[in-house]
Amino acid sequence: MNSFPETPRLRFAPSPTGYLHVGGARTALFNWLYARKYGGQFLLRIEDTDKARSTQESTRAIFEGLNWLGLQWDEDVVHQGANVARHRADAIRLLESGHAYRCFCTPAELDQRRQEATARKEAFKYDRRCDSLPDDEVARRVAAGETSVIRFRIPEGETEWTDMVHERIVFPNKDLDDFVILRSDETPIYNLAVVSDDIDMRITVVMRGDDHISNTPKQILLYRALGSPLPTFAHLPMIHGMDGKKLSKRHGATAVGDYQHLGLLPGAMLNFLALLGWSPGGDREVMTVHEMIELFSPEGLQRKAAIFDVQKLEWMNGQHLSLVPLEELEPRVTPAIVAAGLATKASLESRRIWYRELLDLLRVRARTIDDIVRQAGPYFQDEITYDPEAVAKQWKDRAEARAILEAADAALSGLSDWNLGTLEEALRGLAASRGISAGKVFQPLRVALTGLTVSPGIFEVLALMGRDQSLKRIRQAVAELARTN
RNA sequence: GGCGCUAUCGUCUAGGGGACUAGGACGGGGCCCUCUCAAGGCCUAAACACGGGUUCGAAUCCCGUUAGCGCUACCA
Numbered sequence: 001m002n003s004f005p006e007t008p009r010l011r012f013a014p015s016p017t018g019y020l021h022v023g024g025a026r027t028a029l030f031n032w033l034y035a036r037k038y039g040g041q042f043l044l045r046i047e048d049t050d051k052a053r054s055t056q057e058s059t060r061a062i063f064e065g066l067n068w069l070g071l072q073w074d075e076d077v078v079h080q081g082a083n084v085a086r087h088r089a090d091a092i093r094l095l096e097s098g099h100a101y102r103c104f105c106t107p108a109e110l111d112q113r114r115q116e117a118t119a120r121k122e123a124f125k126y127d128r129r130c131d132s133l134p135d136d137e138v139a140r141r142v143a144a145g146e147t148s149v150i151r152f153r154i155p156e157g158e159t160e161w162t163d164m165v166h167e168r169i170v171f172p173n174k175d176l177d178d179f180v181i182l183r184s185d186e187t188p189i190y191n192l193a194v195v196s197d198d199i200d201m202r203i204t205v206v207m208r209g210d211d212h213i214s215n216t217p218k219q220i221l222l223y224r225a226l227g228s229p230l231p232t233f234a235h236l237p238m239i240h241g242m243d244g245k246k247l248s249k250r251h252g253a254t255a256v257g258d259y260q261h262l263g264l265l266p267g268a269m270l271n272f273l274a275l276l277g278w279s280p281g282g283d284r285e286v287m288t289v290h291e292m293i294e295l296f297s298p299e300g301l302q303r304k305a306a307i308f309d310v311q312k313l314e315w316m317n318g319q320h321l322s323l324v325p326l327e328e329l330e331p332r333v334t335p336a337i338v339a340a341g342l343a344t345k346a347s348l349e350s351r352r353i354w355y356r357e358l359l360d361l362l363r364v365r366a367r368t369i370d371d372i373v374r375q376a377g378p379y380f381q382d383e384i385t386y387d388p389e390a391v392a393k394q395w396k397d398r399a400e401a402r403a404i405l406e407a408a409d410a411a412l413s414g415l416s417d418w419n420l421g422t423l424e425e426a427l428r429g430l431a432a433s434r435g436i437s438a439g440k441v442f443q444p445l446r447v448a449l450t451g452l453t454v455s456p457g458i459f460e461v462l463a464l465m466g467r468d469q470s471l472k473r474i475r476q477a478v479a480e481l482a483r484t485n
Numbered sequence: 486g487g488c489g490c491u492a493u494c495g496u497c498u499a500g501g502g503g504a505c506u507a508g509g510a511c512g513g514g515g516c517c518c519u520c521u522c523a524a525g526g527c528c529u530a531a532a533c534a535c536g537g538g539u540u541c542g543a544a545u546c547c548c549g550u551u552a553g554c555g556c557u558a559c560c561a
Contacts, residue, residue: 014561015560015561017560017561047561049560049561050560050561052560053560054561103559107558107559110558111558114558117486118486121486122486122487123486123487123488123557124487125487125557147559166490169489169490170489171489172488175487175488175489175557176488177557179558180559182559183559184559185559187559189558189559189560189561190560193561194561210489210490210491210555211554211555211556212555213489213555214488214489214490214556214557215556215561235490237490237491237554238554238555240553240554242495242496244553246554246555272497275497275498275510276497277497279497279498279499281499282499282508283498283499283508283509283510284509285497285498285510285511286510302497302498303490303491303492304490304492305490305491305554305555306496306497306498307495307496307497308496309495309496309497309511309512311496311511311512312496312497312511313511314511315510315511315512318523322524364523365523365524366523367523375522394521427520431520437520438520439520440520441520442520442521443520443521445520446521452521452522453521453522454521454523455521455522456521456522456523457519457520459520
């Protein structure tokens with residue numbers, strides 16, 4: 001037997017039959033965190049042995065999702081389909097060492113026996129009839145070209161392991177079926193392929209969804225029969241939808257890509273996913289990836305399935321939006337602003353300082369990147385569109401609104417310095433001189449500047465928009481109010 | 486049906502025999518701040534599935550029950 005390498009080796013092994021699911025992403029995350037924390041390797045293996053369901057497109061989606069999340073794998077991607085020759089050789093080895101046997105039962109026959117067993121309310125188990133075939137008969141039938149599969153013979157006894165999250169799990173071998181390891185077309189069955197590849201890749205920690213718990217005893221038996229040391233197993237709980245059922249399309253966005261396009265930050269997604277099924281202990285919630293690596297420990301892994309709560313995800317994203325350094329936020333937001341047609345990348349770069357100030361102001365009240373883009377409109381567009389509700393509410397008395405805006409124009413255009421302090425002084429002074437509350441001035445002004453009822457503080461808006469644009473908007477609003485009066 | 490896994494507020498969780506009148510977070514309700522909306526601060530409602538043990542003492546350990554989920558293919 002080989003001895004394990006000093007550092008842990010883990011892998012994420014999705015089958016390319018759809019998009020990268022949030023459940024898969026979380027499995028990948030925990031594998032990655034473990035590898036990073038303990039200085040090991042995180043590998044990626046695409047389980048594409050099911051030719052009928054595997055697609056190139058889906059493989060690409062997995063790469064994209066992982067890249068977006070920043071879950072970088074350490075060595076070349078392994079495509080399981082490229083290893084069928086070894087899988088086959090391992091099956092033959094098992095046959096020759098007496099751990100497996102040829103079975104000539106056809107799928108149709110098996111199906112019928114299975115149905116009969118179900119009808120009698122019995123658990124179906126392969127009855128091993130082909131295991132007692134004499135060697136010469138087996139040889140003769142094979143020579144005659146009769147098709148057969150290779151079945152693994154489950155030994156007596158029981159199979160147990162110490163799971164990293166569940167501790168001891170035991171399966172009596174009598175409950176295990178002599179499962180097929182090589183199909184009649186000589187392609188490998190999942191359990192064999194996985195074990196063969198994990199041995200070949202020298203995987204020492206197998207961390208996967210707990211829907212694989214019942215595969216584990218079979219795989220352990222395969223490791224032993226193949227003469228290889230066992231990895232440590234860790235079975236993570238599933239993720240469910242709000243109704244407690246396994247997460248599916250029915251629950252809305254379940255693909256990692258969906259959240260990317262919804263304007264989420266990968267760091268927030270990772271943080272949220274990490275908290276589904278893991279806790280650093282105590283009250284810690286908002287963490288950067290580096291902090292997660294620091295804090296990660298298998299001790300904190302949860303056994304219970306977690307429910308995917310989009311509201312908390314959005315809150316988490318809002319937290320990250322506010323905490324992330326501006327230079328990190330900028331490249332995430334820029335493509336969205338460009339895509340919305342508000343500005344070009346070059347124009348944003350040419351006034352980067354201003355742009356970052358804007359982002360800094362908008363991000364506080366945004367939960368997604370899309371929120372930021374929505375709020376950013378008035379600062380980029382030449383034309384202003386007045387939200388009918390804003391007009392109805394804040395310009396209700398049109399004559400009064402016009403008078404206030406004209407006064408604001410007078411007060412502001414005389415300013416020698418255009419900054420937060422002078423703006424506040426001028427505007428509060430205006431309200432005082434007219435004997436009205438500050439809000440009575442600020443609100444109509446906000447509509448004039450942004451067309452909206454919601455924006456950052458009015459002095460910030462004025463400062464950010466600049467003197468020319470601000471005064472232009474105010475005069476435009478005055479004209480608008482005069483026209484329709 | 487068989488086998489397996491799981492079980493603390495609506496949700497994510499802290500808790501690993503006494504520190505528990507069970508803590509935090511999301512969401513809900515209220516208040517404060519305030520030029521709007523957020524953010525932030527404060528307060529509040531809300532949980533140990535049930536039944537037996539073990540123990541001086543159980544959310545914590547054991548056993549049942551119940552419920553949920555998973556697996557039960559020549560799918561992965």
